[in-house]
Amino acid sequence: MLQPGLMMERSLLISDIIEHAAAQFGEVEVVSRETHGPLFRYTYAKCAARSRKLANALKALGLSAGSAVGSIAWNNHRHLEAYYAVSGSGMVIHTCNPRLHAQQLIYIINHAEDAVMLFDSTFAPLIKGIAQHCPKVKAWVCLSDAANMPSIEGVANVLCYEDLIAPHSEQFDWPQFDERSGAALCYTSGTTGNPKGALYSHRAIVLNAMSDCMVLSLSTKETVLPVVPMFHINAWCIPYATPMVGARLILPGPRLDGASLYELMEAEKVSISAGVPTIWLALMQHIEQNKLRFSTMRCTAVGGSAMPAALIAKFSDNYGVEVRHGWGMTETTAVATLGCLTPEDRQLPAPEQHALIAKQGKSVFGVEIKVVDESGATLPRDGVSQGELMVRGQWIVTGYYKGETSPLVDGWFPTGDIATIDAQGLMQIRDRAKDVIKTGGEWISSIDLENAAMGHPAVAMAAVIGVKHPKWDERPLLFIVRKPGQTLEREEILAFLTERVAKWWVPEDVVFLDALPVGGTGKVQKGDLRKQYGGVFA
């Protein structure tokens, strides 16, 4: 250190967030959809009090600082209390994706050494199947009251959350410790090999939550509904961000269909939401079919994969909802880049604005990005040069939990995404490195091709993979799921694409499917498509 500043040394801790909200925004509401249906509502003050009760209860179960507590749960108020109680106590909250295969769930629960598992009743059958394979779990706590407990035969030590916390005090002295301590653990849903865990520190989560407040302009004026799951990279840290500034928080529980989300957004006057494109697609279909309007929704943050241009146009032009494309991954805690139109951008014709919105945005303060070529050399920020996206910053992993090797390259995390960055820092994901199609020495972006196909009015979903080809190395193969009642055929979609992409991008063939294979985080599993169709051009 140079000459040290004379400032108090205080850790950035997750417990500070909920106590700040309780003291300053104690009356601000949290609204939560119970797993069994009704809406539950309380305040940040009450949430803090119940988080302290849970902290006491976990201590009484014999857990201590450093213990891991797993969760398999929806976005709801008890899961929120676990976020604060577990991390605030110096333990680690391990959020599990219920869409993982049972074998993967067993693997990550044992790998994380979860001592207690919290689960929603929805997942009782899942728990029943895996419990006997998780010997270190000493209690399975259902996030429920006694009246709504599921029956789980054959699993020992099933507890009811409300009964568990009821006898405990609302007073708890949150421990003070180093802000670099682990707070939350989330495993990648890698399609090859075992899942790998990202162990987020208190500092990383607090800084990322501050960043969320900054880039989404959160305040007491906003009501925020994170559709992005709390089991998936901390719901982009939104459950940590809203209490910092006293924004209302709406948790949708298990009901993520278009009709339920629309109803909740209207009833609770939601102004900002966040989630993956498939959610917004379903929401838009519900709204269009029923000729509905949004009363208060003004902004939706989108990540996980790219939102199709046609959907961006509908949200922004027809419904006045600003789309903010973002990018992040398990290894980046939450949001690393987010789109923001400048006042000048907003003067552009709509199609040009949509083109800007379709990109993944600029790195937020605290994160740096660059793209590199195959030799690792940094490529120019010209919006054209594409290479692997590298990321560095306050909330980026250095490695994986219990991992032996570091994935870093010169201190940067290699994302496996192929991207461009322009002179204004605007980044665009062109493809996953493994999805890029190499044909005749040139690259084709599977994402761009999918977006072009999604522009056809009869297409519900589209996916493109590269398939080995004797002459061209690889050629694109297009998969189409038609909208209900539509009769789109091969020649028509190829003719449509011929008008929109370079000739050599036009897919070699088209396969029509009833549905695309979808993985744990809602992404199309191209690996499955490759396994089945990888030899069709041989």
Added chain:
Amino acid sequence: MLQPGLMMERSLLISDIIEHAAAQFGEVEVVSRETHGPLFRYTYAKCAARSRKLANALKALGLSAGSAVGSIAWNNHRHLEAYYAVSGSGMVIHTCNPRLHAQQLIYIINHAEDAVMLFDSTFAPLIKGIAQHCPKVKAWVCLSDAANMPSIEGVANVLCYEDLIAPHSEQFDWPQFDERSGAALCYTSGTTGNPKGALYSHRAIVLNAMSDCMVLSLSTKETVLPVVPMFHINAWCIPYATPMVGARLILPGPRLDGASLYELMEAEKVSISAGVPTIWLALMQHIEQNKLRFSTMRCTAVGGSAMPAALIAKFSDNYGVEVRHGWGMTETTAVATLGCLTPEDRQLPAPEQHALIAKQGKSVFGVEIKVVDESGATLPRDGVSQGELMVRGQWIVTGYYKGETSPLVDGWFPTGDIATIDAQGLMQIRDRAKDVIKTGGEWISSIDLENAAMGHPAVAMAAVIGVKHPKWDERPLLFIVRKPGQTLEREEILAFLTERVAKWWVPEDVVFLDALPVGGTGKVQKGDLRKQYGGVFA
């Protein structure tokens, strides 16, 4: 540390802020009033480039990490470059208040061991008077181009800023170091004893700037004009905050009168401003006299002292400008509390809203506040119990530069302000501890009494002090500056107050003055009034 998180360890450094802006918001404008009059405009990219040139120039002058560089300057683009170049290089920028007495300036320059002094030409006469008493200053750099250099006879080593940086490269590798290192130094303008220095760390400033973005909802949509001086607790960290999110920054230079500010706000489409109440009073007088309206101004943050209720009402009701009262002091880096009306508050009748706005707001995330009685016991958050305000958090001092004793009490900084805090965390400054009037065993708030007097239409300014009284211990003495052309007399103002305050609060006597004594930071110097009038009731 508990089990460490697996996150990159990167310091929060001030150099990251300007480089982030250059990379992501390179085309966003900074507009600056030159000391000699014209407006200068450039971009964050250009600001970063010139900051790097200055960093090279300082190095060439023989300065190195840990050196102190002083500034006596307005809010302008060269001062902004110094903020980044000096701190970014690992040096300490020592911002001096030009309104300090020459003896105090000499004291702090020598105490800080400033190796270089940066100054605006306005202050050339000041420099001429103090230079010979500051032997450690090896160069006096005027923030000017060659054409506008003042003549300063008798001072050796006067340099021209533009000539100094011109030969140097726009490339500079900002050093990486511990975020707790000192970055900026600001001395209190204490009325007793020598000024004391608060040495802010990089971490404190970066976190405070992030907090500014959060609580003021800064974004690319906003244009921000900090009237609060860059020589006064970092201009509330606004010059660090706007580049983080790409907000436009407007620096008003030396022209702080109502007409100039109004003109600049309109010409540059300013949406958010910040400063002390006297600035807003002058601005309001200009607007009312000339029957003007604001086109884009929507929010003004107010601190330093309390804005009179009548002025709050005018801004919010007549001109649609939201007033955000805040509180902070030299020892808190910048903003510690800020007002924010909730949606429910906005449903209240206007007078009730004004009463909430008149309070100093809630502690922002990163800062905790409490009020304590004379034994140090924490008082209830009931909005009534008043005691000394104590503050703790990420950007609060532990002590003073080269100081030998710590001012902290149980880890909290005692502010010397008397305040109340209500159940929602809303804090109200009732008085400076030393200004409270103790009469017949009860307390009278000099601030409340002044605000009541300011409500009279003929009153331009008011001040109240406690004066020793043979029977009542102390009794309030009121000082009034009449508005031009008004004929207000003693009996009328006392009758006015009798209707508005408790009987025993009514001042014992009234003194009419042409002006109140005002100190370095624009505050009324009650010490001067006490010296002159302290014996009048004896």
